[in-house]
Structure formats: structure tokens, C-alpha cells
Amino acid sequence: MQPEPVNDTLTARAFAPAHITGFFKIHDHEDPMKKGSTGCGVVLDGGVYTTVTTGKDIDKTEIFLNGEIVAGNTSRTVIESMTDLPVKVESISDIPIGCGFGASGAGALGTAYALNHALSLEYTSIRLNDIAHIAEVKNGSGLGDVVGQAHGGIPIRKTPGSPSIARIDHVPTAEKEVFCVVLGELSTSSVLGNPEMVKNINIAGEEAMKKLIEKPTVDNFMHCSREFAINCGLARGKVREAIEAADKAGVVASQAMLGNAVFSIPSVTCVKELIDVFSDFGEVLRFKIRTGSIKIV
Ligand SMILES: Nc1ncnc2c1ncn2[C@@H]1O[C@H](COP(=O)(O)OP(=O)(O)O)[C@@H](O)[C@H]1O
Numbered sequence: 001m002q003p004e005p006v007n008d009t010l011t012a013r014a015f016a017p018a019h020i021t022g023f024f025k026i027h028d029h030e031d032p033m034k035k036g037s038t039g040c041g042v043v044l045d046g047g048v049y050t051t052v053t054t055g056k057d058i059d060k061t062e063i064f065l066n067g068e069i070v071a072g073n074t075s076r077t078v079i080e081s082m083t084d085l086p087v088k089v090e091s092i093s094d095i096p097i098g099c100g101f102g103a104s105g106a107g108a109l110g111t112a113y114a115l116n117h118a119l120s121l122e123y124t125s126i127r128l129n130d131i132a133h134i135a136e137v138k139n140g141s142g143l144g145d146v147v148g149q150a151h152g153g154i155p156i157r158k159t160p161g162s163p164s165i166a167r168i169d170h171v172p173t174a175e176k177e178v179f180c181v182v183l184g185e186l187s188t189s190s191v192l193g194n195p196e197m198v199k200n201i202n203i204a205g206e207e208a209m210k211k212l213i214e215k216p217t218v219d220n221f222m223h224c225s226r227e228f229a230i231n232c233g234l235a236r237g238k239v240r241e242a243i244e245a246a247d248k249a250g251v252v253a254s255q256a257m258l259g260n261a262v263f264s265i266p267s268v269t270c271v272k273e274l275i276d277v278f279s280d281f282g283e284v285l286r287f288k289i290r291t292g293s294i295k296i297v
Pocket residue numbers: 048050063065070071072073074075089091093096097098099100101102103104105106107108111141142187188258259
């Protein structure tokens with residue numbers, strides 16, 4: 001059903017889920033459709049709700065995130081590739097921002113799907129997913145999150161590029177619980193702009209992928225992610241301490257890439273131990289694995 005214009009205003013709202021990358025390898029390319037990452041991550045039932053509004057009362061494009069105005073460059077790029085109209089974007093996030101949960105990708109996807117609905121553009125999902133991926137890559141805010149978010153579950157990104165190009169497989173999973181603790185922010189672009197870091201990420205990312213493919217289970221995904229985080233040198237300070245504290249409690253935890261946050265997908269019998277460990281580092285966030293994709297809400 002298409003939305004009815006109310007006082008010349010067109011509006012729609014979409015939900016796009018969070019995606020935590022466990023490990024990845026960067027694939028640079030001058031064509032943003034072909035640029036991206038390979039790797040593996042987990043899609044959560046938490047995410048970003050994005051409302052877009054356009055009409056005679058909206059005279060410039062503005063992006064609000066949790067009620068505050070932001071530059072919102074990734075969402076802005078999405079809008080510019082879909083319409084010449086000024087658009088008000090209001091994203092409400094129930095995931096941390098700038099902490100490796102793919103908030104920028106979720107905002108871009110939500111903007112694309114909501115705008116498609118509000119303006120009755122009649123694009124297919126693949127086209128909308130590609131628009132969000134291109135915006136992420138152009139703004140350096142992500143490489144593989146949109147591909148993961150568009151699929152749900154525990155997607156293995158086997159080849160890089162936009163959602164219409166990338167080859168995807170999955171680690172089969174139930175809707176298990178995912179626990180996280182945030183220890184601070186980490187700028188995605190500062191890591192991706194550091195050639196030494198990129199080299200280490202790519203070596204560790206390739207190794208992690210080989211090991212995951214040998215045994216594509218949820219537990220092995222956590223082991224491969226943990227090894228990646230330590231080997232590429234990103235897991236330092238409090239992040240490393242939290243991972244090691246979980247080890248001592250017999251639970252595998254790793255770093256949410258690219259953020260200063262730690263996550264784990266424990267077996268039911270280890271949930272209490274993990275919550276105890278994570279509580280020493282901060283507020284424990286509790287999600288479920290989400291197997292669906294983007295939706296209009
Ligand atoms: N619609 C949106 N929803 C959420 N975040 C957005 C949106 N548009 C732009 N952003 C920006 O994306 C940035 C967060 O993305 P990023 O730094 O890649 O970290 P992460 O994706 O790990 O949360 C923030 O600066 C935020 O303002």
C-alpha cells in the first residue's frame with residue numbers, strides 16, 4: 001500500500017539492523033560498486049529506525065540522529081542519488097554509534113528504503129542496497145556492513161563489492177543471544193586510512209576466513225574473530241582485558257569491528273558467567289541474532 005500525501009507531505013519509516021563485523025579483509029577499488037570487504041559478521045535485532053519526510057514544509061536536507069542534528073554524510077549521499085528534493089531524515093538508534101555496530105550503514109539503508117516508499121520510486125531491494133553500499137564506501141564509513149545487513153543472520157562475505165555483486169554464504173544459526181559491552185569509540189576512517197593497520201587487517205582477515213570456511217559454526221566464528229582481533233593488533237587496552245576476562249570464564253569474546261566494543265555469542269549455559277564478566281567493564285547490551293532484512297515500519 002502506498003502512503004497517502006498528508007498536507008503535501010510524503011513520509012515513510014524503515015528499520016535496518018545492526019551488523020557487527022567479527023573479521024574482515026579490505027578490497028580497494030576505484031569503482032565503489034566493486035570496493036568493499038570480505039569477512040564475516042552477525043546481524044542483530046537492534047538497529048536504526050529512520051523516518052524520511054519531504055514536502056512543502058521541508059526546504060533543506062537535514063539529518064537528525066537521536067534528536068540531534070548531524071552532518072550525516074552517508075545518508076545525504078543516499079538522498080542525492082535518489083531525488084533532487086530536500087529531505088528531512090530522523091534516525092533513532094537503539095545501538096551505539098561509532099562503536100562497530102554498523103550504525104552508518106543501517107542509517108543509509110533505512111534512508112534508502114524509506115525514501116523509496118515515501119516517493120513511490122518502485123526500486124527493488126537490490127537497487128536500494130547498492131545505493132546504501134555506494135554511499136558507505138564513498139564516505140569511508142563502512143565497506144561490508146550494508147551487504148551483511150541486507151542478508152541477516154551470520155553472513156559470510158566471500159567476495160567484495162556491492163550487494164548485487166558480492167557472493168554471500170551463511171553460518172547456519174538459531175536466533176541466539178548476542179551480548180556486547182561498549183568501551184569507547186573508534187573512528188572507522190582513521191583505521192582504514194592507516195596503511196600499516198590495513199596490511200595487518202588483510203593478513204589476519206585472510207587467515208580468519210580460511211579457518212571459518214573449514215568449520216562454519218557459530219563457535220568457530222567467535223574463535224576466528226578473536227584470533228583476528230588479537231593478530232591484527234586492534235584489540236588493545238580495555239578491549240583486550242575484556243576478551244581475556246571472558247577467556248578466564250570459559251567464554252570466547254571478540255572485538256566489534258571497527259569499534260572499541262566487545263561481543264560474544266555464548267552457549268545458554270555460559271550466559272550468567274559472561275554477563276558477570278562484561279558487567280565489570282560497563283553496561284551489558286543484550287540482543288538476538290536477526291535473520292530478516294530491512295523492513296518498512
Ligand atoms: N541516518 C543515520 N543513522 C545513524 N548514523 C548516521 C546516519 N547518518 C550518518 N550517520 C553517522 O554515521 C557515523 C557512525 O558510523 P561509523 O563511524 O561508521 O560507525 P559505526 O557504523 O560503527 O556506528 C556517525 O558519525 C553518525 O552521525
